[in-house]
Amino acid sequence: MCGIFCLLSLSPAQFERDKKIYEHLKRRGPDSSQDLTVRGTHSCYHCLFSAHVLHMRGILTTQPVQDSAGNVLLWNGEIFGGVPVKPEENDTAVIAQRLSSCNSPSEVVSVLSTIRGPWGFVYYQRAADCLWFGRDFFGRRSLLWKFDESINALTLTSVAAYSSGLDQSAWREVPAAGVYRIDLKAATEAGSVMFEVFPWAHGGNHPDSGCSDTILESVPSCCSAVMNEAGLVLTSPVCPLNTSIPESINEEEIHSDSCIKDLEQLLASKEKQHEVNGLIDVLSEAIRRRVQALPFRIQDDPPPTYDHARVAVLFSGGIDSMILAVLADHHIPAHEPIDLLNVAFKLQEPKKQKESAKKPKKHNNKPTHDKPGAESQTSGPFDVPDRITGRAGLKELQDLNPERRWNFVEVNVTQEELQEMRQERVCHLVYPLDTVLDDSIGCAVWFASRGKGFISEDEDDQKPFTSSAKVILTGIGADEQLAGYSRHRVRFKTSGHEGLIQELAMELGRISSRNLGRDDRVIGDHGKEARFPYLDEDVVSFLNSLPVWEKADLTLPRGVGEKLLLRLTARQLGLGQSAVLPKRAMQFGSRIAKMEDKREKASDKCTRLLTG
Structure with missing residues (x-):
C-alpha cells in the first residue's frame, strides 16, 4: 500500500x-x-x-x-x-x-x-x-x-x-x-x-x-x-446481479408472523449445503490471498518474533468479523497470533454507580456469552455492547482453536482523547466526507485500527498492548450484499423482492463513495493496510449469481433472516451464539454515538469535523 x-x-x-x-x-x-x-x-x-x-x-x-x-x-x-x-x-x-x-x-x-x-x-x-x-x-x-x-x-x-x-x-x-x-x-x-x-x-x-x-x-x-471517443470500457470484474424473483411466494402474505427456522434444520438441505460450501470456498480463498506471504516488519522494527501478529481483524464478535477470524485461522501459521481489535468508547456512568466504580472491578475481561440486553447488567465504563459480544466471540474462537494465541485487544477511548485525535488527525482523513455517520465510523475505525489498548493474560491481569499487524481485515461488504441493514427490511416490506434487489444493487454501487475511500484513508494513517475479503471479486460474483431469497429471508426474525446464508455458513464452521446475533452498527455497538449529540441524524453535516 x-x-x-x-x-x-x-x-x-x-x-x-x-x-x-x-x-x-x-x-x-x-x-x-x-x-x-x-x-x-x-x-x-x-x-x-x-x-x-x-x-x-x-x-x-x-x-x-x-x-x-x-x-x-x-x-x-x-x-x-x-x-x-x-x-x-x-x-x-x-x-x-x-x-x-x-x-x-x-x-x-x-x-x-x-x-x-x-x-x-x-x-x-x-x-x-x-x-x-x-x-x-x-x-x-x-x-x-x-x-x-x-x-x-x-x-x-x-x-x-x-x-x-x-x-x-x-x-x-x-x-x-x-x-x-x-x-x-x-x-x-x-x-x-x-x-x-x-x-x-x-x-x-x-x-x-x-x-x-x-x-x-x-x-x-x-x-x-x-x-472516450473510441467507446472503450473496462471489463467488469464481477458477474451481473441475479434479479430473479420467486414465483411461488405470495408477497401479499409473507409478512405474517413466522416461526424461527432452526439453522441446523436448514443446513440439512442439500441445496443449502451446496450454497454454504460454495461461499466457504470462495471466501476462504479470498482470505488466504490476503493473509499469506506477508513481511514481518518494517525496516526499523525489532527482529521478528512469534509473539507479533501480522494480521488483525476489526472485531465486534458479530457474524461478519467472526467468520473472518475463523477462516483466517485456517490460513495463518499456527504459531502466529491473530489480533482481534475491539473498540469501546467510555460510557457515562450513572450516579449510583460512581461509588462502586471506584473499587477495582475483577473478572472484567472474562469472556462471556452475554445475550442481547445483557449490557444493562454491566458496570464497567467500557462494557459497551461490542465489548460484551467481542468477549463472547473470543470464547467461541478459543473453543474452536485453543492452540492459537488470540490477542483480544481492548481499545478504550475516553471523550477527551476522542476530541483530541478527531481534530488532530481524523477530521483530515474523513474529509471530504462530512456527515455525522462519517465522523462516528471514521473515529471508531481510526482508534480500532491503531490497535493500542490492553490484553488480558488472565482474569485479573491487564497489560498495555499495541498491535503489530500491518494487515487489517474488515467485514465491510457483507451487509451490503446479504441484506444486513434494517433499511433492507423496510424496503422488502414495502416493495417485496424486487425492491430489495434494487436496494442491494444500489448499496454495492455506492459503497466506494460512502465507505471505502474513507476507511482506506483512516486505516492507512497508521501505516496499515485495510483488506476487504467480502469484496473480493470472486466472492461478489458468487453472491451476485445467487437469487436474493437464497442470501436472505426477511420473512424470518432479526438475527436469522438477514444475512441468512452467512449465518448458515457460521454454523457450518462451528460457530454458536454469534451466528444468530442481530446486526448492530459500529457507532452503536462501540457507543461512540452515545458520546455525542443524541439529537443528530446520521446524514446531518457534522460540525465537530468542520472545526479543525
Whole structure:
C-alpha cells in the first residue's frame, strides 16, 4: 500500500506542496518516500510525483517507478489475481512492466481490466503526453482530486487535509466509475483540464444511468469530462446481479408472523449445503490471498518474533468479523497470533454507580456469552455492547482453536482523547466526507485500527498492548450484499423482492463513495493496510449469481433472516451464539454515538469535523 500524490501544473509558475498532506501521505507509507518531477518535452506542463510506500510484498520497490522510456507509475494497490505475481515479486514492478509495454489506450484498459484486487493509480505516458489515473471497480483505495485555478494546477492524492478556508469544499473523491486520461498537450494549450473517461462496463452493480452523472457531479471546478471517443470500457470484474424473483411466494402474505427456522434444520438441505460450501470456498480463498506471504516488519522494527501478529481483524464478535477470524485461522501459521481489535468508547456512568466504580472491578475481561440486553447488567465504563459480544466471540474462537494465541485487544477511548485525535488527525482523513455517520465510523475505525489498548493474560491481569499487524481485515461488504441493514427490511416490506434487489444493487454501487475511500484513508494513517475479503471479486460474483431469497429471508426474525446464508455458513464452521446475533452498527455497538449529540441524524453535516 502507498500514499500517492501527483500535482500537474499547466503553467511554469512555481508551486508549493501542502505540508500537512505530505505528513498524512508519509504515515501511510513509512518504508520509503521519494519525489520525482517531470517536465513536458514540447509543452510547459510539469508534474510532481510523490510516493510513500508501505512494503507488503516481494522486494521493497521504491516509488515513483520510472522506466527507461520516461513513463512514471504511482501504484497504491495489491494484486490478488488476474495478473501473475510470483511470491518473490513486487506487484508494483509487475504492473509498471505491463503498462510500459502499452502503446495505445485500448492496451492500458486491457491491463487494468485484468487486475483482481484493490488499487488506485496514476500513470504518466511520456511518448503520448498523457496522464492516466483511477480506482478499482469497488473503489477500495482512496483517490482525491482538486483543481486550483489560482495556480492552474490539478492535484491527485490518496489523502488531503481539511481547511476551514474558502477551498474547504474543493477536494472530492475520484469516482470509482472508470479510469481517466488527460491529454497533457491539449490541456496546456487550452489552459484547462478535460478528463477522457473509460468507464467500467455495466455488467456488474454500477447502474448505467448513474455513471455519467456520478462523474460529472464530482469533476473539479474549471475541469470537464467526456466519454472516450473510441467507446472503450473496462471489463467488469464481477458477474451481473441475479434479479430473479420467486414465483411461488405470495408477497401479499409473507409478512405474517413466522416461526424461527432452526439453522441446523436448514443446513440439512442439500441445496443449502451446496450454497454454504460454495461461499466457504470462495471466501476462504479470498482470505488466504490476503493473509499469506506477508513481511514481518518494517525496516526499523525489532527482529521478528512469534509473539507479533501480522494480521488483525476489526472485531465486534458479530457474524461478519467472526467468520473472518475463523477462516483466517485456517490460513495463518499456527504459531502466529491473530489480533482481534475491539473498540469501546467510555460510557457515562450513572450516579449510583460512581461509588462502586471506584473499587477495582475483577473478572472484567472474562469472556462471556452475554445475550442481547445483557449490557444493562454491566458496570464497567467500557462494557459497551461490542465489548460484551467481542468477549463472547473470543470464547467461541478459543473453543474452536485453543492452540492459537488470540490477542483480544481492548481499545478504550475516553471523550477527551476522542476530541483530541478527531481534530488532530481524523477530521483530515474523513474529509471530504462530512456527515455525522462519517465522523462516528471514521473515529471508531481510526482508534480500532491503531490497535493500542490492553490484553488480558488472565482474569485479573491487564497489560498495555499495541498491535503489530500491518494487515487489517474488515467485514465491510457483507451487509451490503446479504441484506444486513434494517433499511433492507423496510424496503422488502414495502416493495417485496424486487425492491430489495434494487436496494442491494444500489448499496454495492455506492459503497466506494460512502465507505471505502474513507476507511482506506483512516486505516492507512497508521501505516496499515485495510483488506476487504467480502469484496473480493470472486466472492461478489458468487453472491451476485445467487437469487436474493437464497442470501436472505426477511420473512424470518432479526438475527436469522438477514444475512441468512452467512449465518448458515457460521454454523457450518462451528460457530454458536454469534451466528444468530442481530446486526448492530459500529457507532452503536462501540457507543461512540452515545458520546455525542443524541439529537443528530446520521446524514446531518457534522460540525465537530468542520472545526479543525
